[in-house]
Amino acid sequence: MAERAFTQAMGRDEATGGRATVDAPFGHALVEIAKSRDDIVGLTADLGKYTDILPFRDAHPDRFFNVGMAEQNLVAVAAGLARTGLVPFATTYGVFASRRAFDFIAIACAHSNLPVKIVAGLPGLTTGYGGTHQAIEDTGLMRLIPDLVVIDPCDATEIAAATRAAAAHPGPVYMRLLRGKVPVVFEPDGFEFTIGKARLARKGTDVGFVSTGFMTERALDAAAALERRGISAGVLHVPTLKPFDSEAVIQFAGSVEHLVTAENHVVWGGLASLVAETLFDAGMTRRLTRIGLPDRYIECGSVPTLQKRYGLMIDDLVAAAAGERA
Numbered sequence: 235m236a237e238r239a240f241t242q243a244m245g246r247d248e249a250t251g252g253r254a255t256v257d258a259p260f261g262h263a264l265v266e267i268a269k270s271r272d273d274i275v276g277l278t279a280d281l282g283k284y285t286d287i288l289p290f291r292d293a294h295p296d297r298f299f300n301v302g303m304a305e306q307n308l309v310a311v312a313a314g315l316a317r318t319g320l321v322p323f324a325t326t327y328g329v330f331a332s333r334r335a336f337d338f339i340a341i342a343c344a345h346s347n348l349p350v351k352i353v354a355g356l357p358g359l360t361t362g363y364g365g366t367h368q369a370i371e372d373t374g375l376m377r378l379i380p381d382l383v384v385i386d387p388c389d390a391t392e393i394a395a396a397t398r399a400a401a402a403h404p405g406p407v408y409m410r411l412l413r414g415k416v417p418v419v420f421e422p423d424g425f426e427f428t429i430g431k432a433r434l435a436r437k438g439t440d441v442g443f444v445s446t447g448f449m450t451e452r453a454l455d456a457a458a459a460l461e462r463r464g465i466s467a468g469v470l471h472v473p474t475l476k477p478f479d480s481e482a483v484i485q486f487a488g489s490v491e492h493l494v495t496a497e498n499h500v501v502w503g504g505l506a507s508l509v510a511e512t513l514f515d516a517g518m519t520r521r522l523t524r525i526g527l528p529d530r531y532i533e534c535g536s537v538p539t540l541q542k543r544y545g546l547m548i549d550d551l552v553a554a555a556a557g558e559r560a
Contacts, residue, residue: 253451255415256390260353261289263394264323267401268294274401275315277301277324279308285325285355286413305330306338312350313342321349321401328354328369328410332376343406344382350407351400357386357410357447358498358527359540365531369410374503376408377476383429384476385409386447386498389419392473395427403429412448419451430474432482438468441555442490444483446472446505449496449525449546456551467555472505480512487513492521494554498546501526523554 256262268274268290275297276290282300291298301308305326312322331339331354343350354369361367376384383403387393393416400407420435435450436457443453450471457467470486472479487493497505506524513520527544541547552558 253417253419255417256394257415258286258289258413259390259393259416260397260411260413261286263397264290264401265293267398268297271321271401273319273321275299275320275322277308277312277315277322279303279305279324279326279330281326281355284413285327285353285411287323287325287353290323305335309335309338309350309352310342312352313338313346313348316343316348316350317346321351323351323353323400325353325355325411327356327367328372329356329367331408332369332372336375339376339382339406339408340379344379347381347405349404352406352408353411354408355411355413357412359532359544359546360412360448360498360537362535362537362540364534368532370500370527370532371503372408373410373475373497373499373505374507377478377504377508381405382476383407383474385429385474387412387473388446388448388450388471390416391418391420391422391425392427394422395425396473399427399429410447417451419454427473430477430479432479432486433471433473434468434482434486435471436467436469438490439466440490441465441492441494442468442470442486443494443496443551443555444470444472444486444505444509445496446475447498449498452546452548452551453494453496455548456555459548459552460555463556465556475505475508478508478512480515483509483512484516484518487518487520490520492523492555492557494523494525494551496525496551499526500529502529525551525554
């Protein structure tokens with residue numbers, strides 16, 4: 235089936251605050267990996283164009299499979315290929331992978347510790363297509379699956395590095411995907427990504443943002459705005475939700491009195507819950523403000539309008555950190 239033309243609600247080319255961008259960093263990273271690894275294969279559920287895997291298809295057409303609009307079959311086929319010694323990267327929208335194919339990821343892939351990599355587009359509130367397409371609870375679901383690595387990269391640099399790390403990881407991986415022209419937040423030169431490790435992106439002494447995914451870019455911009463107001467804000471970027479870097483969170487929390495979690499996800503079950511669990515287990519008390527989505531289905535509309543309505547903007551982070559949020 236031919237794929238339809240792009241529409242604005244698919245969340246491509248969001249405002250990047252003037253930062254440089256890289257087009258389709260996942261697809262191009264996979265092409266580079268596959269040049270030296272014949273075991274890498276690519277699959278999609280009729281969403282190749284919208285999950286940035288077409289560069290791989292064009293470079294390696296004999297190693298690319300479109301299974302059609304059948305996400306459970308996508309994961310099952312990927313698991314079967316993995317049992318033959320291949321390393322499949324299977325792409326679809328996060329909402330379809332996490333809801334429709336949850337059991338297949340849990341049993342066909344994770345239960346057997348197969349090296350299947352699920353690459354999930356349209357994470358959280360990055361599409362205006364409403365509750366059927368917005369993966370607002372996917373990291374919470376995926377982190378409950380034993381032995382499944384869960385990654386929410388910040389930018390183009392980290393997407394490429396996380397793709398390489400996923401390919402090298404011997405077990406299953408679920409990775410959220412920012413697609414199209416993705417901003418560059420972290421400098422590529424010397425950038426290292428390690429599964430299970432957080433990154434101290436900025437030091438601060440008054441308040442600390444603990445963020446994941448594209449919310450780290452906004453946390454860094456919010457920290458800069460707070461500095462102009464005389465508030466010292468640190469940023470701890472947590473790209474891996476599972477395994478979770480509890481040690482880094484505890485150390486970061488020890489440097490500030492107020493923590494603000496920021497995630498493109500409901501505030502239950504994902505990053506905020508992980509931070510709260512970590513503080514509780516460590517016997518540490520900190521003021522904790524959660525930035526994220528509410529416990530409800532999100533309506534249709536333009537992405538910027540929805541993100542503003544639900545408090546994911548830089549100004550919302552600034553207000554939360556400054557204690558000004560209602």
